[in-house]
Amino acid sequence: MAHIIVVGNEKGGSGKSTTSMHVATALVRMGHSVGTLDLDLRQQSLGRYVENRRAFCEAGGHTLATPEYINLPEIVSEDVPPGVNLNDHRLSLAVQSLEADNDFILIDCPGSHTRLSQMAHSMADTLITPLNDSFVDFDLLARTRPQDGAILGPSVYSEMVWAARQARAQAGLRPIDWIVTRNRLGSQQMHNKRKVGDALSKLSRRIGFRVAPGFSERVIFRELFPRGLTLLDLRDVGGDRLNLSNIAARQELRDLINTLNLPGVKVRF
Template sequence: MAHIIVVGNEKGGAGKSTVSMHVATALSRMGHRVGALDLDLRQRTLGRYSNNRAAYLQSEGLELPSPVYMELPEADPASLAPGENAFDHRLSKAVAELEAQSDFILIDCPGSHTRLSQVAHSLADTLITPLNDSFIDFDLLAHIDSDGDKILGPSVYSEMVWNARQLRAQAGLQPIDWVVLRNRLGAQQMINKMKMENALERLSKRIGFRIAPGFSERVIFRELFPRGLTLLDLKDVGVKQLNISNVAARQELRDLIKELKLPGVTPSF
């Protein structure tokens, strides 16, 4: 069976689609077969990223390892079982089709609570939650006191993950390996940064997730989107010398892949 990686939280702007495309492409470049789904049916950022990649590679006559992106299939009402949810049917059909040809299936979830996102979380073998280094984003995981020192209780997204874990346990599936990424970290050792680090450490032990380094804030990520490229593709498209920022970003991606501890994966880029 394919190992399912879900990238999700319930807040936009945390870098989910950037993480999704880079992880999926990195696995593809390491020789793994990767399928990809975008469950944000409105914005479709990962879908647009994938379409941009296909169009650019075709226009340049290039062949680069890439995930196989699939649109979520429509559901014929006549094919639904009595009481079956159409969104459940569409996601199950897509996963079943990709599973036959994939080692990994990466699912990018919307920055909101939807039925599709809820079901996808229950399918996750590995759950990646990018989080901006801010107590605004932290509030998605847990409520905290006014000083930022005491955790008052889990928040809405943590509760959804808990429910997904319960569903997997009832089905006899392996527990979700939940990895929270500290994304868009600043270089300065600020008081807020240290408080965030301490709060995440305490919360990780309380509700059961691992903490991994994500990506720093870099212009290169926004520049790559129109061509559907990732940091790993730069030399293949004619960039002969990577600048210091790009080299550092590649190392961040390598560190991330290593920290995910995916089955059969050893970073080789």
């Protein structure tokens, strides 16, 4: 069966689609087959990312490693088995269609709580939660006491992950490997950065996730999306000099893939 990677939290602007595209493309470049889904049915940033990539390749005659992307199937309520939620059935059908031909299925979730997102989390073998390095985003994981920052308990998103873990345990499935990545890290060891890091470290032991460095704030990520490119493509398409910042960003991606510890994956880029 395909290993399912879910990229999700309940806050927009944390880098979910950038993370999704870079992880999926890196796996394809390393020789793995990857199918992808975007559950943000309104914005579909990952879907548009893949569309931009295909258009760029077609216009410029490039051949770039590209993950398979499909939309959720459109079905009518009459075709849904009795007692089954329509959107649950759509997601199940999409995953089934990708499983036969792919080593990995990557699902990009919306920045809000939806039925589809909830179901996707229960399907995750690996869960990646990108988090901007601030207490605004940290609040998604846990409630803290304003006076001293003490952790009072899990917040709404953590509770959803806990429910997904319980559902998997009841179904006899393997536990979710949950990785929280710290995006937009500042280059300096600022006081707030240390405080967020300490809080994540404490919380990780309480509710069971691993902390990993994500992507720093870089202009290059905003420039890549319109062409559907990733950091790994710059040498292939020409016209983009690999400066020190881009080289550092590639290393961040390499470190992330290593940290994910996906089955059968040996980092080669």
